[in-house]
């Protein structure tokens with residue numbers, strides 16, 4: 514996929530942070546972009562400049578079905594689905610039992626919804642299209658303070674791998690983007706080195722153009738090598754804290 518002009522793109526969680534940067538990058542490249550999220554204020558701010566913003570909670574299949582119906586009515590197809598929406602909570606299982614509803618909500622937003630959105634969107638995805646998952650380095654080497662989030666991202670990674678195998682004959686690409694810490698509203702409280710969300714967006718579009726299966730952004734690029742050379746060291750470096 515080397516030309517995004519006229520491509521129909523849906524980005525979940527495209528009203529903030531990495532998703533918003535992706536929406537702006539795809540729109541600048543000539544794509545017809547739709548983003549979704551829950552907060553009306555963030556959606557209003559994201560709308561415009563080639564970006565349509567629609568309210569949809571990805572953990573509610575009825576809302577996802579309605580969103581996809583609107584896309585189908587307007588464009589008749591979907592070329593690129595970006596499963597990006599998500600959030601992370603730090604949780605300490607030494608204080609177990611934790612709140613079960615909160616744990617279920619985190620799994621729903623960060624794993625189940627991505628499987629469901631993909632499942633519901635697949636009939637709309639055109640041949641030559643692509644499905645992108647915004648994963649995390651914590652899906653490759655988990656962070657001790659975010660056990661549920663890390664498990665969800667590892668699940669997203671495994672789902673992307675299996676989907677790639679199943680869709681190989683349909684000419685639909687499946688790509689995982691693996692960012693390091695990124696400067697977004699979700700990370701304002703974290704005192705670590707962060708990269709700009711625009712860098713993740715640029716790497717994502719470049720990865721699609723080059724037909725990449727995985728795109729490791731910034732210092733996440735060291736992860737596959739470190740995991741191969743010394744999984745224990747990778748676990749210690751990423752998992753500490």
Ligand SMILES: NC(=O)c1ccc[n+]([C@@H]2O[C@H](COP(=O)([O-])OP(=O)(O)OC[C@H]3O[C@@H](n4cnc5c(N)ncnc54)[C@H](OP(=O)(O)O)[C@@H]3O)[C@@H](O)[C@H]2O)c1
Pocket residue numbers: 525526527528529530531532549550551552553555569570571572597598599600601622647648649650691692693694695696697698699700
């Ligand atoms: N920032 C980082 O350091 C970093 C690093 C690696 C990976 N990531 C991943 O990158 C993705 C985006 O993160 P971000 O940092 O850009 O976060 P962000 O700025 O908080 O944006 C998250 C987006 O997801 C939407 N969202 C959350 N839950 C949703 C739901 N149930 N239904 C629909 N939309 C929902 C939010 O909108 P509403 O809240 O209005 O619904 C918002 O648009 C996430 O998957 C995250 O895990 C982030």
